[in-house]
Amino acid sequence: MRIIIDAMGGDDAPAAVVDGCVAAVRDMDVDLILVGREAAVRQELKRCGYHGDRIEVVNAEEVIEGEDDPMTAIRQKKDSSMRVALSLLRHGQGDAVVSAGNTGALIAGATLMIKRIRGVRRVALAPIMPTTSGCFLMVDAGANAECTPAFLKQFAIMGSIYMEKIMGCKNPRVKLVNIGTEEEKGTPLVVETHKLLKKTPVRYEGYIEARDIPVGGADVVVCDGFTGNVILKFMEGMGMAFYDMLKGIFLKNLFSKLAAGIVRGGLKSLKKTMDYTEYGGAPILGAAKPMVKAHGSSNGKAFYHAILQAKKLVENHLIEIITDNIQKYGVDTRECEEADE
Amino acid sequence: MRIIIDAMGGDDAPAAVVDGCVAAVRDMDVDLILVGREAAVRQELKRCGYHGDRIEVVNAEEVIEGEDDPMTAIRQKKDSSMRVALSLLRHGQGDAVVSAGNTGALIAGATLMIKRIRGVRRVALAPIMPTTSGCFLMVDAGANAECTPAFLKQFAIMGSIYMEKIMGCKNPRVKLVNIGTEEEKGTPLVVETHKLLKKTPVRYEGYIEARDIPVGGADVVVCDGFTGNVILKFMEGMGMAFYDMLKGIFLKNLFSKLAAGIVRGGLKSLKKTMDYTEYGGAPILGAAKPMVKAHGSSNGKAFYHAILQAKKLVENHLIEIITDNIQKYGVDTRECEEADE
Structure with a gap:
């Protein structure tokens, strides 16, 4: 190779x-x-x-x-x-x-x-991101600021395959980012995508609110690239902010420095856990x-x-597996076209 | 009263x-x-x-x-x-x-x-949220999943007034959430709003990427309610995730518990800083x-x-100040209508 x-x-x-x-x-x-x-x-x-x-x-x-x-x-x-x-x-x-x-x-x-x-229809950037209990794949993280339901349906299919075949996550749980968990909540994009995903052969488990993402609420998080990029960068910013505040606490005086010494290993691994750069690269699905x-x-x-x-x-x-699955389940069905209108 | x-x-x-x-x-x-x-x-x-x-x-x-x-x-x-x-x-x-x-x-x-x-045109939910150096107002945090440039322009005006008159923040820096800082980056909503805000009498300082929000990059963060709600809830989720991980580190053994005792005050104040519920309620602007x-x-x-x-x-x-300012600067000018189309 x-x-x-x-x-x-x-x-x-x-x-x-x-x-x-x-x-x-x-x-x-x-x-x-x-x-x-x-x-x-x-x-x-x-x-x-x-x-x-x-x-x-x-x-x-x-x-x-x-x-x-x-x-x-x-x-x-x-x-x-x-x-x-x-x-x-x-x-x-x-x-x-x-x-x-x-x-x-x-x-x-x-x-x-x-x-x-x-x-x-569109390629997507799909980074692996950390949670308290493991990691998840976010698709799309910024390749497409604007999306249609048909794009998001394909992102779900491709993301699910990636998590299963490359990351070894069996039967990954796919969820769609929304601002509530009620059926009719959210933008038309989200509501239409929700309908499409229910009929797609991935393990689709409905909406996810952003608060449930860092605690491992899904294996594949589907969203438009604007939302995904905001989440990616906000996680980066929050990580830095937290770490800076922790540093402030531990560098305060001699005693706090002693405390820092005791838990150094744990803090390092925390930093590592929350640093998504540790999780290798992002495939362009x-x-x-x-x-x-x-x-x-x-x-x-x-x-x-x-x-x-x-x-x-x-x-x-x-590539071959995605090609097969997109042909079978992901290409322009009438549903997709209607949802796109 | x-x-x-x-x-x-x-x-x-x-x-x-x-x-x-x-x-x-x-x-x-x-x-x-x-x-x-x-x-x-x-x-x-x-x-x-x-x-x-x-x-x-x-x-x-x-x-x-x-x-x-x-x-x-x-x-x-x-x-x-x-x-x-x-x-x-x-x-x-x-x-x-x-x-x-x-x-x-x-x-x-x-x-x-x-x-x-x-x-x-639309009321907006505008919570005060914490940063490492203080706080910012986010408008809209979820009242309007879908927005037009004219809505966002009014959110910027109202948010700016709130931060100045109620929170005592002099001449607050207003920024618009985007996935990059280049002029033409982002969705049409963001690009059109950017043009409108440049002509609005608030201290508009352009786009903000989500990574700069937790470190105090703006006093008023303007975005549609979908994006704002995602940020709000993601902050909540990240806060809980971090705190859980810290707990895990400190409860590991006798020494780490000792360390926890030393920095207890600092950790408590960190938790308080990142807890947006500490910052009172959100006005419905x-x-x-x-x-x-x-x-x-x-x-x-x-x-x-x-x-x-x-x-x-x-x-x-x-209410009176917002009424005056919306009349003066925020009502349906031709720009707003064009931007809405």
């Missing part, structure tokens, strides 16, 4: 990316193609003491920055590491792509260059080939996990 | 309500009308040892429950404490209403019975008379604060 890596994507690229890649070829049966500024990438490989033949480097001079407009960047930066990586994937030079770069550009690249699985978005702040370890995840997508034939 | 109280609203009504009321008449220059099952209310007053003449009791036999459908309940339960309380307010028997009952029913009652301030929604789980102290808040609304002429 050969995985294509955007070596220049992420806050600490290419160093963190190369760290993760070197660890990956050491532990896993994968070959990697690193796309980016060749001299810089080779220097990092040298720093890591890697001299093997499982990592190939393909030069690309440009870099898509975080601040770049996604659509413009993916269209115009033709020699960017992300675009060249996607081009290699498109032309069958590798089995999957991993990038920690500009999320919007990667999503645009998925649609424009890799294309969608036949019948899939619905793209015709396996694509993983690693978090922008990925360190070597996080990037390693994102590669592992890409490997699982390939090994477990995620 | 006379404040009308829905004595049967809230999880611990009428006991908690009466606790708050008795404390209020002791400390503040207010008279209260408690509406609810007279025998039960009088029994609670007796329990509190209250024999004064500043609390009047008006009998109402029915109770609107949390599970009741809001619109049906407010229309059909004619002898419910909430409806009778609103009827008294409508007929000038008091200056404001406080209720910890069914939020949806109270909002429906605001529109149907109290009516909106002239020119106001845009209603033609002062209305405060106390949190359903209010204890006596929280209810006391909600009464104090209602008193401030009256004393500071909130």
Whole structure:
């Protein structure tokens, strides 16, 4: 198996990316193609003491920055590491792509260059996020600010498959974000999607209110990308806020510092639990080939996990399974079209 | 000043309500009308040892429950404490209403019975929520699942006035929730509202991403009621999740319990900081008379604060100031109508 890596994507690229890649070829049966500024990438490989033949480097001079407009960047930066990586994937030079770069550009690249699985209306960004008791998949976390019921129905199908086949969650509970649990509550989008999902062969368990998400109320949380992105970022912000407040409490005086020493291990694991970057990357569900978005702040370890995840997508034939299921249950039925109107 | 109280609203009504009321008449220059099952209310007053003449009791036999459908309940339960309380307010028997009952029913009652301030298109629920450095007002937190740019423009004006006149926040920073900070990012609702708000005489500082909300990125956070309700409930859920995890850390063994003892005060104040029920009730902005929604789980102290808040609304002429400003800046200009289309 050969995985294509955007070596220049992420806050600490290419160093963190190369760290993760070197660890990956050491532990896993994968070959990697690193796309980016060749001299810089080779220097990092040298720093890591890697001299093997499982990592190939393909030069690309440009870099898509975080601040770049996604659509413009993916269209115009033709020699960017992300675009060249996607081009290699498109032309069958590798089995999957991993990038920690500009999320919007990667999503645009998925649609424009890799294309969608036949019948899939929109690709979705689906990060794994932590709960007190485990984790859940959120789909969509921001690829589509505006959605229709038919999009959300497909997100539920794809998310359910991902949680089952890749995350090993048996018969995952799928729920739809709403502001109440009564049938007729919420926006027309939510009410219509609710009707569609009841007839979809996933384990749909109805609405979920946001307060039940952090305590593990669902395995797959379905929502439009605006809502999903708000939840994702609010969780990030709350995590930071809490941690800062805890720090304030523990750094107050000598005694509190002593207390901090006693529970240090627990606090570290709490921080880890609430840090969704620990859970590897987010698949771009619905793209015709396996694509993983690693978090922008990925360190070597996080990037390693994102590669592992890409490997699982390939090994477990995620694309083929989604293709089958979308054909069977997810394509434009009359219901979907009516619901979309 | 006379404040009308829905004595049967809230999880611990009428006991908690009466606790708050008795404390209020002791400390503040207010008279209260408690509406609810007279025998039960009088029994609670007796329990509190209250024999004064500043609390009047008006009998109402029915109770609107949390599970009741809001619109049906407010229309059909004619002898419910909430409806009778609103009827008294409508007929000038008091200056404001406080209720910890069914939020949806109270909002429906605001529109149907109290009516909106002239020119106001929708009333909004506007709770004060905590940040690491203080608090912010969120408007709308769930009264309107679907909004137009013109609604949000009025929410910004009303929220700004509330933060300045009632909360004493000088020249409050108003921001609009979005999933990025670039101009053209987000849904059409957000993009159009952004254009309107730039021309509105509030201190509008553009978009805010959800991650910046808990650290005090804005004083007034404007969003549709679906998004606002998701944020409100997610904050509640994250708070509980965090606290449970902390508990787990501290109850682990004898040493960790010792550590807990040392930082107990700090942890308590952290819990208090993140508990938005500590911040009194939420005004229903845009209603033609002062209305405060106390949190359903209010204890006596929280209810006391909600009464104090209602008193401030009256004393500071909130309704009059909002009326003036909506007339001047918030009514149907052509911009609003275009943006709504």
